[in-house]
Amino acid sequence: MRKLCLPVLAICLFALLPLRTVLAGDGLFPEVPKAKARYSETQECVEPLADMRKNHMEYILHQRDATVHEGIRTKQHSLTECINCHVSDAPDAPRYSSEQHFCNSCHSFAAVRIDCFQCHADRPVKSGSRTAPASSSGTREYRQDAAGAQFMEQLQALVSGGGNDE
Amino acid sequence: MSNDAKFDQYRRRFLGSAATAVTGLAVAPGVMLHQVAHARSADQPVSSDVRWGMLIDTNKCGKGCNACVSACNEEHGLSGHGRPESDAQWIRKVELRDRQTGNTQSLPLLCQHCEKPPCVDVCPTGASFKRADGIVLVDKHICIGCRYCMMACPYKARSFIHEDLQDQLPHAPRGKGTVESCTFCVHRVDNGGTPACVEACTAENHNAMVFGDMNDPDSEISQQLEKYSSRQIRADLQLNTGVRYRGI
Numbered sequence: 135m136r137k138l139c140l141p142v143l144a145i146c147l148f149a150l151l152p153l154r155t156v157l158a159g160d161g162l163f164p165e166v167p168k169a170k171a172r173y174s175e176t177q178e179c180v181e182p183l184a185d186m187r188k189n190h191m192e193y194i195l196h197q198r199d200a201t202v203h204e205g206i207r208t209k210q211h212s213l214t215e216c217i218n219c220h221v222s223d224a225p226d227a228p229r230y231s232s233e234q235h236f237c238n239s240c241h242s243f244a245a246v247r248i249d250c251f252q253c254h255a256d257r258p259v260k261s262g263s264r265t266a267p268a269s270s271s272g273t274r275e276y277r278q279d280a281a282g283a284q285f286m287e288q289l290q291a292l293v294s295g296g297g298n299d300e
Numbered sequence: 301m302s303n304d305a306k307f308d309q310y311r312r313r314f315l316g317s318a319a320t321a322v323t324g325l326a327v328a329p330g331v332m333l334h335q336v337a338h339a340r341s342a343d344q345p346v347s348s349d350v351r352w353g354m355l356i357d358t359n360k361c362g363k364g365c366n367a368c369v370s371a372c373n374e375e376h377g378l379s380g381h382g383r384p385e386s387d388a389q390w391i392r393k394v395e396l397r398d399r400q401t402g403n404t405q406s407l408p409l410l411c412q413h414c415e416k417p418p419c420v421d422v423c424p425t426g427a428s429f430k431r432a433d434g435i436v437l438v439d440k441h442i443c444i445g446c447r448y449c450m451m452a453c454p455y456k457a458r459s460f461i462h463e464d465l466q467d468q469l470p471h472a473p474r475g476k477g478t479v480e481s482c483t484f485c486v487h488r489v490d491n492g493g494t495p496a497c498v499e500a501c502t503a504e505n506h507n508a509m510v511f512g513d514m515n516d517p518d519s520e521i522s523q524q525l526e527k528y529s530s531r532q533i534r535a536d537l538q539l540n541t542g543v544r545y546r547g548i
Binding site for chain 1: 340342343344345346394396397405409429432439440441451454455467468469470471473474476478486487491531533534548
């Protein structure tokens with residue numbers, strides 16, 4: 135009886151495979167937007183696809199520390215390059231909050247909550263397309279607190295009669 | 301001579317010659333590294349052969365000119381809420397007035413990128429750190445927003461992000477609950493560029509800011525530092541700042 139079980143199970147699973155593609159459009163499986171380009175002739179993404187699906191967070195985490203602390207800015211595992219390739223740069227492209235966004239399409243399916251995009255850009259930004267922020271002009275004074283005032287006094291001492299001997 | 305003593309003698313001789321050989325080997329690559337440092341490739345870590353620094357000439361700095369501040373805000377997407385008490389300020393213009401003569405001077409103040417940064421000393425998580433090339437940064441992944449560094453900084457150069465942000469730029473990730481400050485435009489410097497403020501100052505024809513490697517005797521900043529007298533602000537704290545001033 136047990137000997138029979140395994141082949142039957144395998145056949146059942148194979149039978150389900152076409153079902154998966156049918157169901158993909160029905161929201162049971164995530165609809166992941168296609169990337170803009172291939173990494174190379176032989177490889178679709180920066181690492182083999184199965185590896186990326188499982189371990190992309192490890193690659194990004196490693197790159198994060200290398201970049202912030204050591205100034206290593208290679209492109210292969212850079213989050214910015216992920217976004218550049220996987221997210222449309224159209225102005226109305228879905229943001230991370232939408233399930234149409236490449237990252238969130240899977241994360242929402244897998245019930246994963248990340249905080250990358252609280253700080254990082256969730257879509258490509260072309261250089262030159264930046265808009266000047268609202269308060270980009272106007273002298274910014276030191277904050278009007280005790281520490282700010284004290285520092286201004288020390289600075290003032292530099293030019294007022296003598297100052298520090300350096 | 302006992303066997304032990306003899307062995308010691310051999311060992312010393314061997315270690316001595318080995319050390320000489322190692323020194324000989326180390327010097328040559330060291331020289332090469334120094335030259336390579338300027339054209340560091342993207343996969344090379346930063347090295348302490350370089351120390352980035354800035355020299356600001358207050359006599360050339362335009363009174364009322366705000367180009368460096370605007371350039372910085374634009375480069376990093378620092379948009380304010382019109383609340384100077386809490387808005388991010390990475391670089392500010394300061395006017396100093398000699399009370400005796402009434403003479404006023406104008407200068408930009410930013411993170412001084414100290415060699416011995418007090419902000420790094422007090423950070424409880426290691427988020428505030430100094431890169432090998434002397435640039436003082438906040439690793440916002442590790443920052444818990446305690447703001448000890450803001451209190452420790454003698455220059456009041458750091459800001460805290462109080463509110464949720466949107467539309468940050470890819471090269472300048474910023475987020476609520478973390479501390480931030482001038483990065484010497486590390487994303488530009490790593491690609492061989494100069495900070496946005498320096499570029500803006502040069503574009504205004506003021507040329508009051510010079511940026512470069514203070515460890516390289518041939519760099520413009522090193523030559524100017526050698527030729528002219530310059531000061532560190534709060535030099536009494538002996539922090540060995542990376543930002544130096546002329547004319548104050």
